[in-house]
Amino acid sequence: MAFCSSNTFSSEQQGLFVQFALKAERSCYMRRLLFAAAVVAVGVVFSAGLTYAQETDPKPMPEKVRKFLEYRTGTWSIEGGPATGTLEYKWDSKKYYIIGDAHLMINGVPHNETSLWCWDEMSEDKIRGYTTTANGYGIGHARIISDTLVEVEATGVTAGQKAVRKIRYALNGPDQYTTSFTGWMVGGQRRPDWTGIYTKVKPTTHEDFDEYCKLNEGRWVGDVTFQADLPGLGKKGEKVTAYYEGTMTEDGNVLIEKFYEGKGTGTGFTVYDAGTKQIETVWMSSGGHKEDAKVYRLGDKWIAENTGCMPDGTKTESLVTLFFTDNGNKLLITGSGTVGGESTDDIHNVWHRVSK
Numbered sequence: 001m002a003f004c005s006s007n008t009f010s011s012e013q014q015g016l017f018v019q020f021a022l023k024a025e026r027s028c029y030m031r032r033l034l035f036a037a038a039v040v041a042v043g044v045v046f047s048a049g050l051t052y053a054q055e056t057d058p059k060p061m062p063e064k065v066r067k068f069l070e071y072r073t074g075t076w077s078i079e080g081g082p083a084t085g086t087l088e089y090k091w092d093s094k095k096y097y098i099i100g101d102a103h104l105m106i107n108g109v110p111h112n113e114t115s116l117w118c119w120d121e122m123s124e125d126k127i128r129g130y131t132t133t134a135n136g137y138g139i140g141h142a143r144i145i146s147d148t149l150v151e152v153e154a155t156g157v158t159a160g161q162k163a164v165r166k167i168r169y170a171l172n173g174p175d176q177y178t179t180s181f182t183g184w185m186v187g188g189q190r191r192p193d194w195t196g197i198y199t200k201v202k203p204t205t206h207e208d209f210d211e212y213c214k215l216n217e218g219r220w221v222g223d224v225t226f227q228a229d230l231p232g233l234g235k236k237g238e239k240v241t242a243y244y245e246g247t248m249t250e251d252g253n254v255l256i257e258k259f260y261e262g263k264g265t266g267t268g269f270t271v272y273d274a275g276t277k278q279i280e281t282v283w284m285s286s287g288g289h290k291e292d293a294k295v296y297r298l299g300d301k302w303i304a305e306n307t308g309c310m311p312d313g314t315k316t317e318s319l320v321t322l323f324f325t326d327n328g329n330k331l332l333i334t335g336s337g338t339v340g341g342e343s344t345d346d347i348h349n350v351w352h353r354v355s356k
Helices: 016-024 030-031 034-041 063-072 206-216
Strands: 073-079 081-093 095-105 109-119 125-131 136-146 149-158 161-173 178-187 194-198 216-227 240-247 255-261 264-273 278-285 290-298 299-310 315-325 330-341 347-355
Touching: 016 240, 030 034, 063 095, 063 109, 063 125, 063 136, 073 290, 081 109, 081 194, 081 299, 095 315, 095 330, 125 149, 136 161, 206 240, 206 264, 299 347
Parallel strands: none
Antiparallel strands: 073 081, 073 194, 081 095, 095 109, 109 125, 125 136, 136 149, 149 161, 161 178, 178 194, 216 240, 216 347, 240 255, 255 264, 264 278, 278 290, 290 299, 299 315, 315 330, 330 347
């Protein structure tokens, strides 16, 4: 719906780990250098005495290690504490390690990270994790305590300062786990503990797309507050009454969305991509603000991840939640975003259906 108009923003992801990991897949020898490549990618230098044995056939991965890595694969939605967003893990082509790609909002600020998890090849229950972000890196030493519990000792650098923390993964079932962060110190300063709930996102189907479009169809009126200065629409903090209309076309395969907000207008084009199994939207406002959105279902809510840019090229990003109530006749849109890397006001807009 109108979540992509004046109310949403999005971001670029970091791909450094993905690049070196994909190169590592090309040969079995490079797999042996994976730990070194991971550390080099985040700027860490090992001691000169570190050596590598000649390549041999890979040792079979312990079942408990493989089971945990397999559990982590897929897309997870994160809620709780200061963080919201998604995290996706995939196996490499030969299932030696998993690669994670996270797109989060932490305290309203975008946080993208890439990680890699693999067996340490020296024990029956230990895993190594490597994470890189825009302002630092982390190395995790994980131990599998039981079928439902994994504990991690993590060290690294955040914003140029030494960082340490403990992480605890508690598996609540096949589709949800809890992650607790404790003892977090950055540059000798204690940071708050927090706990996040990770819920597996099921693949989006065409039936989900049909339901999403049905919810958005018709005419709506909304109370909207601009979270930032938006060319052609209005100024930050300005409150307006907005109008929206959604119409299905192309035999039910396209939702055309039209909105009127402040001084301007906008148009959206929503489809289902069977290849990526995602609901996707492209928006453009009369002020030249373009956005792309990917939408998925999470329980009784819909989550939209948005990326875009202003007419001057300034990057925008946001993560918003759409919650339909009152038999689909009321919509609450909440979330947070940034413009040019600077956080905007929180998003909190209410819409009411006028007619279908």
